[in-house]
Every structure is written in C-alpha cells, then in structure tokens.
Amino acid sequence: MGTAAIGNTRDASATLRGRWLQRRYAIPGEHGAWMWLAGPLVAGVAAAGSATGAQGLLAIAALAGFLLRQPLTVLSQALEGRRRKTDIAPAVLWMLIYGVAASAAGVGLLFLGHVWIFVLAAAAGVQLIVQEGAVRRKAVRGNTWLQAAGAAVLGLCAPGAYWAGGGGDMRAAAGLWILVTVYAVITIVHVQHRLRWRQWTASTAPAWRWSKEAGVPGLCGVGMCCAVALVLLHSAPALAPAAFIAPLADAIESALCPPVGARPKQIGMRQLASSSAFFLALSLAYVL
Numbered sequence: 495m496g497t498a499a500i501g502n503t504r505d506a507s508a509t510l511r512g513r514w515l516q517r518r519y520a521i522p523g524e525h526g527a528w529m530w531l532a533g534p535l536v537a538g539v540a541a542a543g544s545a546t547g548a549q550g551l552l553a554i555a556a557l558a559g560f561l562l563r564q565p566l567t568v569l570s571q572a573l574e575g576r577r578r579k580t581d582i583a584p585a586v587l588w589m590l591i592y593g594v595a596a597s598a599a600g601v602g603l604l605f606l607g608h609v610w611i612f613v614l615a616a617a618a619g620v621q622l623i624v625q626e627g628a629v630r631r632k633a634v635r636g637n638t639w640l641q642a643a644g645a646a647v648l649g650l651c652a653p654g655a656y657w658a659g660g661g662g663d664m665r666a667a668a669g670l671w672i673l674v675t676v677y678a679v680i681t682i683v684h685v686q687h688r689l690r691w692r693q694w695t696a697s698t699a700p701a702w703r704w705s706k707e708a709g710v711p712g713l714c715g716v717g718m719c720c721a722v723a724l725v726l727l728h729s730a731p732a733l734a735p736a737a738f739i740a741p742l743a744d745a746i747e748s749a750l751c752p753p754v755g756a757r758p759k760q761i762g763m764r765q766l767a768s769s770s771a772f773f774l775a776l777s778l779a780y781v782l
Contacts, residue, residue, distance in 0.1 A: 516584070518564075518568070519564070519565055519568055519581070519584040519585055519587075519588050520561065520564060520565065520588045521561065521564060522560070522561065522563055522564045527560075527644070527645075527648075529681075529766060529769040529770070529773070530644075530645045530648045530649070530678050530681075531556060531557065531560050531648050531651065532773075533674065533769060533772070533773035534648060534649050534650075534651040534652035534655070534674045535549075535552070535553055535556065535651045535652070535655050536773055536777055537652050537655075537670060537673075537674060537773055537776050537777050537780070538651060538652040538653065538654060538655025538656040538658075538659070538670065539655050539656075539659060539777075540776075540777035540778075540780040540781050541652070541655075541656045541659075541661060541666065541670050541780040542655065542656045542657075542658070542659025542660055542661045543659065543660075543661075543780075543781070544659045544660060545659065546658055546659050546660070547606075548602075548603060548606050548608055548658035548659070549655050549658040549659055551599045551600075551602045551603050551606075551658075552599070552603065552611075552651065552654050552655055552658050553651075553655075554595060554596075554598075554599040555595075555596045555599035555600050555603070555611070555614075556614075556648070556651045556654075557595075558592040558593070558595040558596035558599065559592070559596050559618045559622075560648065561588075561592050562589060562592040562593065562596065562622070563622065563625060564588070565584075565585040565586070565587075565588035565589045565592070566585070566589060566622065566625075566626060567625070567626070568581055568584075568585040569581075569582060569585040569586060569589065570626050570630060572585065574630065600615060603658070608657065608658060610654070610657055611654070613650070614650050614651075614654055617647045617650055618647055620647075621643060621644055621647040624640065624643065625640065625644065628640050638682055638683065638686065641682045642678070642679050642682055645675060645678030645679065645681075645682065646675045646678070648678075649671050649674040649675040649678060650671060652670045652671055652673075652674045653667035653668070653670055653671045656670060665727070665728060665729040666729060666730070668729060669724040669727070669729030669730040669734075670730070672720065672724060672729075673720075673721060673724065673730060673734060673737070673776065674773075674776075676716075676717045676720050677717060677737075677738070677741065677769075677772055679713070680710070680713045680714055680717055680741060680745075681741075681765060681768075681769060683709070683710060683713060684710045684713075684741075684744075684745060684748070684765065685761065685762075685765055687709075687710055687748075688748065688756070688761045688764075688765070689758065689761065691748075691756070710745040710748070710749060711742060711745040711746045711749060713745075714738055714741050714742035714745050715742065717738045717741070718735050718738040718739075718742065721734045721735040721737065721738060722735050730779075731779045731780050731782070732779075733775075733778070733779035733782060734776065734779045736775055736779065737772050737773075737775040737776040737779060738772070739775070740768060740771035740772055740775065741768055741771075741772055744764075744768045
C-alpha cells in the first residue's frame with residue numbers, strides 16, 4: 495500500500511511538472527511574429543558591421559520580452575474566468591523566468607553603458623499594457639493596428655543592435671527602424687489578405703481578384719519609395735530599396751494567382767520565405 499502511494503505521488507508530481515512545462519504557457523502562437531524579432535536584430539548587426547557581447551544581451555532581453563506576452567495573456571484570461579484557475583501558477587512562473595532574464599540582460603547593457611535600453615524597455619512596457627487591454631476586450635485577432643504597433647516595438651531591436659555594435663549615427667538608426675517597421679506593416683496586411691483568400695474559389699475572376707488585392711503590391715511600392723527617400727536623406731544604404739523587390743514580386747504573384755484554399759501553415763511558411771529574403775537583402779545592403 496505504501497509503495498503504491500509513493501508511486502501515485504511520483505506520477506502526480508511528474509504530471510504537474512509536465513503541465514507546468516506545456517508550450518501554451520511559455521511560447522506565443524504567432525509563428526510569423528518570430529521574424530519581426532529576429533529580422534531587425536540581424537539587420538542591426540549588419541548595419542553596425544560588427545558582432546558584440548552587448549548585442550547578445552540585447553537579443554536575450556528582446557527574446558524574453560517577446561515571450562513574456564504569452565504567460566501574461568494566459569494569466570489575464572485565467573483571472574477573467576476565460577481559462578482554468580490552475581493556469582495561474584504556471585503563467586506566473588513563466589512570467590518570473592522571462593522577467594528575470596530580461597532584467598538581467600538589461601542590467602548587463604546598463605553596466606556596459608548602453609542607457610538607451612531604457613527607451614526600448616519603456617516602449618515594450620507600453621506595448622504590453624496595450625496588448626493586455628486588447629486581450630481583455632477580446633480585440634486581438636485580426637487587429638491590424640495592434641499588430642503594427644507590436645511590430646514597430648520589435649523593430650526597435652534594429653537600431654538597438656546597431657547601437658550595441660558601436661554605431662553612432664542617429665540618422666542611420668532612424669532609417670533602419672523605419673525600413674523594418676514599414677516592411678512589418680506590409681507583411682501584416684499581406685498575411686491578412688492571404689487568409690481572406692482562403693474563402694475564395696478557383697473560379698473567382700482574375701480581374702476582380704486584382705481589383706481587391708492591388709493594395710498589397712501598392713504598399714510594397716510605397717515601401718520602396720520610402721527606402722529611396724531614406725537613401726536620398728543619407729539615412730540608408732544605396733541598395734536598401736532593392737530589399738523590397740522580393741516582397742513586391744511575391745505580392746504581385748499572389749494577387750494574380752492567389753493560393754486559394756491554402757492552409758494557414760502554408761501561408762505562414764510562404765511569408766517566412768518572403769521575410770527572410772527581405773532581411774537578407776537589407777542586411778547585404780548594409781554590409782556592401
């Protein structure tokens with residue numbers, strides 16, 4: 495009897511640990527948002543022209559802040575009764591883990607003299623507050639403005655990585671942030687359009703499709719014009735406009751031949767490829 499009780503206790507303990515380590519408490523569900531974090535960091539390192547330990551600390555702080563949204567959302571929903579009360583403790587645990595990681599990395603950056611980390615921390619804090627307000631109002635899904643604001647905050651990692659790598663030109667930092675933020679907005683709109691295409695049929699008239707979807711290639715053109723303006727203002731490298739060629743071609747092809755009936759995962763993988771091409775081209779523009 496005693497052995498059985500011990501065995502049941504061990505099984506319950508293992509089940510508890512397994513539940514606390516579940517992905518839904520720790521990892522956000524938006525697959526495409528990862529590129530909004532990694533892309534700006536890579537572009538910032540390329541713009542700085544060097545890799546430093548401070549950039550590594552920035553990456554840790556940014557990643558922890560990005561991941562913090564998930565347990566915070568779970569906690570908010572659990573307190574409102576939209577999730578089980580048993581979800582509260584795991585959510586708090588992951589919030590503490592991410593909070594400690596972000597704080598430690600932030601202290602390390604301050605120790606190295608990078609006081610601008612306060613600007614990024616303040617922007618991230620405001621975004622978290624806005625995000626949770628939207629969660630309480632159940633206004634997160636399909637909210638273009640909220641997603642654009644989040645992408646703009648993550649885009650601050652680009653000038654942050656540039657400064658952490660020794661860059662000191664404010665115009666170059668501002669231009670870098672504008673480029674990655676404009677592209678993020680284009681991505682958000684394009685993905686929303688692609689998700690809407692799932693409701694179409696293969697018999698939908700091409701002319702009608704183009705009339706509805708021409709806005710996305712138009713946005714890519716605006717992004718390219720923005721890059722040209724930044725080049726003329728000496729705030730971006732001469733090859734920066736070329737980074738928008740791949741997204742523009744992808745948008746035109748999608749508008750002419752939309753992937754009718756594509757699953758969300760397929761749409762996400764296609765957008766991941768397009769985003770990778772953009773950030774690779776942008777990074778090369780700074781390196782060259």
